Amino acid sequence: MKGRWTRATKTGPPGKRGTDINMLSNRILLLARRLVGFAGVMLVLSIIIFALARIVPGDPARIALGPSATQEQVDAMRQEMGLDKPLVQQYMDYVTHGVRGDFGKSLISGRQVSHEIASLLPATLELVIATVFLIVVISIPLGVMTARHRNSWIDNVGRFFSIVGVTMPSFLFAILLQLVAASFMPDWPVIGRINYSLDIPAGPTGLLVVDSIVHGRWDVLGSALKHLAFPALALAMAGIGQITRITRSAMIEHQRRDHVLTLKSFGVPERVIIFRYLLKLSSIAPLTIMGLEFASLIGNAFVVEMVFSWGGFASYGLEAILQKDLNAVMAVVLVSGLFFVIANLVIDIALMVIDPRLRFKEAGV
Amino acid sequence: MSAVAGSEPKALSAGYMAWYRFSRNPAALIGALMVISVILLAIFAPLIAPYPDDVGAKVDFRSRHMAPDWAHWMGTDKVGRDILTRVIFGFRVSLLLVIGVLGVAVPVGAVLGMLAGYFSGAVEKIISGFTNVMLAIPPLVMALAIGNVLEPNLVNAMLAITFLWWTWHARLVYRVSKSIAAEDYIEAARLAGASHWHILTREILPNCVSVISVKTTLDAAFVILFGATLSFLGLGVKPPTPDLGTMVADGRQFLPEMWWGVLGPGFAIFYATLGFNLLGDGLRDMFDVEV
Numbered sequence: 001m002k003g004r005w006t007r008a009t010k011t012g013p014p015g016k017r018g019t020d021i022n023m024l025s026n027r028i029l030l031l032a033r034r035l036v037g038f039a040g041v042m043l044v045l046s047i048i049i050f051a052l053a054r055i056v057p058g059d060p061a062r063i064a065l066g067p068s069a070t071q072e073q074v075d076a077m078r079q080e081m082g083l084d085k086p087l088v089q090q091y092m093d094y095v096t097h098g099v100r101g102d103f104g105k106s107l108i109s110g111r112q113v114s115h116e117i118a119s120l121l122p123a124t125l126e127l128v129i130a131t132v133f134l135i136v137v138i139s140i141p142l143g144v145m146t147a148r149h150r151n152s153w154i155d156n157v158g159r160f161f162s163i164v165g166v167t168m169p170s171f172l173f174a175i176l177l178q179l180v181a182a183s184f185m186p187d188w189p190v191i192g193r194i195n196y197s198l199d200i201p202a203g204p205t206g207l208l209v210v211d212s213i214v215h216g217r218w219d220v221l222g223s224a225l226k227h228l229a230f231p232a233l234a235l236a237m238a239g240i241g242q243i244t245r246i247t248r249s250a251m252i253e254h255q256r257r258d259h260v261l262t263l264k265s266f267g268v269p270e271r272v273i274i275f276r277y278l279l280k281l282s283s284i285a286p287l288t289i290m291g292l293e294f295a296s297l298i299g300n301a302f303v304v305e306m307v308f309s310w311g312g313f314a315s316y317g318l319e320a321i322l323q324k325d326l327n328a329v330m331a332v333v334l335v336s337g338l339f340f341v342i343a344n345l346v347i348d349i350a351l352m353v354i355d356p357r358l359r360f361k362e363a364g365v
Numbered sequence: 366m367s368a369v370a371g372s373e374p375k376a377l378s379a380g381y382m383a384w385y386r387f388s389r390n391p392a393a394l395i396g397a398l399m400v401i402s403v404i405l406l407a408i409f410a411p412l413i414a415p416y417p418d419d420v421g422a423k424v425d426f427r428s429r430h431m432a433p434d435w436a437h438w439m440g441t442d443k444v445g446r447d448i449l450t451r452v453i454f455g456f457r458v459s460l461l462l463v464i465g466v467l468g469v470a471v472p473v474g475a476v477l478g479m480l481a482g483y484f485s486g487a488v489e490k491i492i493s494g495f496t497n498v499m500l501a502i503p504p505l506v507m508a509l510a511i512g513n514v515l516e517p518n519l520v521n522a523m524l525a526i527t528f529l530w531w532t533w534h535a536r537l538v539y540r541v542s543k544s545i546a547a548e549d550y551i552e553a554a555r556l557a558g559a560s561h562w563h564i565l566t567r568e569i570l571p572n573c574v575s576v577i578s579v580k581t582t583l584d585a586a587f588v589i590l591f592g593a594t595l596s597f598l599g600l601g602v603k604p605p606t607p608d609l610g611t612m613v614a615d616g617r618q619f620l621p622e623m624w625w626g627v628l629g630p631g632f633a634i635f636y637a638t639l640g641f642n643l644l645g646d647g648l649r650d651m652f653d654v655e656v
Contacts, residue, residue: 175617324514332506
């Protein structure tokens with residue numbers, strides 16, 4: 001961080017360093033570099049998962065047809081699935097089809113894997129968005145408060161929560177929430193996405209919360225939000241612990257910097273310092289970590305969806321893995337990777353908006 | 366903290382100062398005690414556990430699903446085995462997993478991180494590039510895929526976790542060794558004719574020890590958590606060997622009436638991860654490093 005800053009100042013004050021167009025192209029270059037990096041991630045991921053799927057003991061064609069199929073049938077199936085071609089050719093075929101969204105047919109159901117995933121993705125997307133929302137809404141204020149009142153009882157409560165959040169497994173938290181709800185909050189559902197006796201609007205997005213608002217169906221919205229609350233909280237807990245901790249330490253670290261002391265000595269009110277200056281500066285580290293943590297959030301979604309019978313992409317993935325539905329497993333791993341990559345791209349763009357230093361950073365460095 | 370340290374006599378050794386800082390940190394001490402208790406319970410499980418016979422595939426339907434009482438502090442499970450006994454033995458599996466995973470992942474990660482940090486150029490580019498790619502893989506998804514494509518058992522769970530775990534250590538050690546490699550004394554050592562081997566093992570490695578040990582302690586918590594999650598999903602040790610995650614999964618079928626089936630093993634997982642986490646945090650403050 002320090003290095004970047006000195007480099008930018010050495011070449012002169014930001015205003016004189018280049019035109020706006022220059023800065024814009026810098027940002028585009030930075031983004032392009034990240035895109036190339038992410039494409040590399042997807043490439044290596046596809047190689048690993050392909051290699052893994054091909055060293056498995058057991059013939060995918062045999063799995064698809066079942067034990068009673070004759071050898072001719074299996075051979076025909078192998079030909080149809082392209083398993084008789086050389087491995088490199090198979091991989092190339094897989095990638096060229098995969099890019100167009102064709103991951104082959106499920107070995108169990110026989111349907112197109114991409115169709116199955118596409119129909120379940122909105123459920124998981126809704127859960128993940130709600131989770132990220134909860135993480136931001138809970139942990140940033142908590143981080144600010146604990147930093148502001150350092151070593152007070154608020155700080156201790158916050159620290160306790162973040163340690164519990166980080167150390168308690170998601171599945172345990174999910175089960176505990178279910179237990180609490182079942183014992184003390186009988187009105188709150190602990191299973192499924194929605195009350196299926198409602199007539200659910202077939203909306204444009206598949207996200208129940210958005211669709212019900214679009215159609216003005218407040219009963220559906222209420223039911224969807226109630227169903228969403230516990231799974232999202234269970235999934236958010238680990239992130240809340242992590243992000244609270246990091247926001248707190250970033251706030252404390254920046255409080256001691258010269259520019260903040262200058263603001264204080266000029267008599268700028270503390271509220272303004274915290275929310276106008278410190279928070280922006282201190283959100284860089286939590287955002288970066290949130291991007292990295294996204295990988296484990298996706299993993300935890302598998303567990304949380306299972307506990308709450310959420311019926312989304314992650315439940316599908318777990319089922320596919322347990323049944324050794326290889327085509328589905330490969331697609332699930334790749335789509336999970338894509339989730340991570342897109343989330344990090346969004347965070348990169350957010351960081352560029354928040355952190356002006358990135359605009360001056362040379363794209364080549 | 367620095368005010369306290371400043372008032373100490375100067376003659377005290379660095380080791381004593383570190384211990385002083387550690388011993389003044391109640392959370393760290395509690396964490397250390399929790400970790401020690403878990404290790405002792407695991408080692409002496411057959412002596413400590415109240416019903417050592419209940420570890421195996423024993424079935425006693427007369428005592429199934431009994432709520433916690435003085436005879437069975439955590440109640441009994443669906444075939445009448447004492448849950449506390451199985452929890453104590455369950456720590457063995459958790460710790461074995463920690464040793465197996467970190468025993469491979471930490472050295473591999475540290476060596477790769479050091480090489481990448483010390484040698485710039487192609488070595489650095491390849492190792493850090495590969496590490497970054499590996500970090501982008503959702504670990505649980507990948508471990509599930511590996512674990513199930515192979516046979517679901519403890520060794521394969523270990524393999525799957527190790528396959529992904531070294532990256533975090535590589536990243537950390539890379540960061541530290543890169544900053545150390547830029548120090549003047551490394552340059553001086555090289556001018557004096559020291560070999561790469563000497564510089565790596567005698568100059569850089571000792572500087573990485575504190576970060577590695579802090580990270581390893583914190584990691585132990587996450588390996589336990591991760592392993593429990595895998596076995597909760599059905600990719601753990603084969604029954605009847607007691608495994609904390611599997612026990613939670615078994616207990617879940619009888620919720621909400623028989624809550625103890627989940628709470629006992631669940632609490633045990635939380636206890637172990639919390640202990641390692643508190644200890645790791647304490648070590649971090651003690652060594653004053655960023656992990």
